[in-house]
Amino acid sequence: MKIPYTEHVTNETVLSRVQGKESSVKSHKLNHFGHTARHNSLAKDIILGPILGKRRQAGQKKQWLDDLKERTDHTNPNLVTLAQDRGTYRRFAHVVAHAR
16 A cells, blocks of 8 residues: 555545455464464464463454454464365465455
């Protein structure tokens, strides 16, 4: 998008510009999750592991994985298992991202 903050565009304008690109955003998000889920890394621990500490003050916010579960209708363990086979997951991510 690359809209500078000095442009002062309305939310409606931004939404109209994004209209055709939402499948691209979904695809990138799903591909990033698949890449992260296949590797043992700090990023995987952060995304999939529970975070210790107190709950946020403002209440429960929608988390990144909640958005993935909502878009794919799969649970986190199912997505991680699916991501282990790269070819199958890429086909799955393509179908989910481009579904209307």
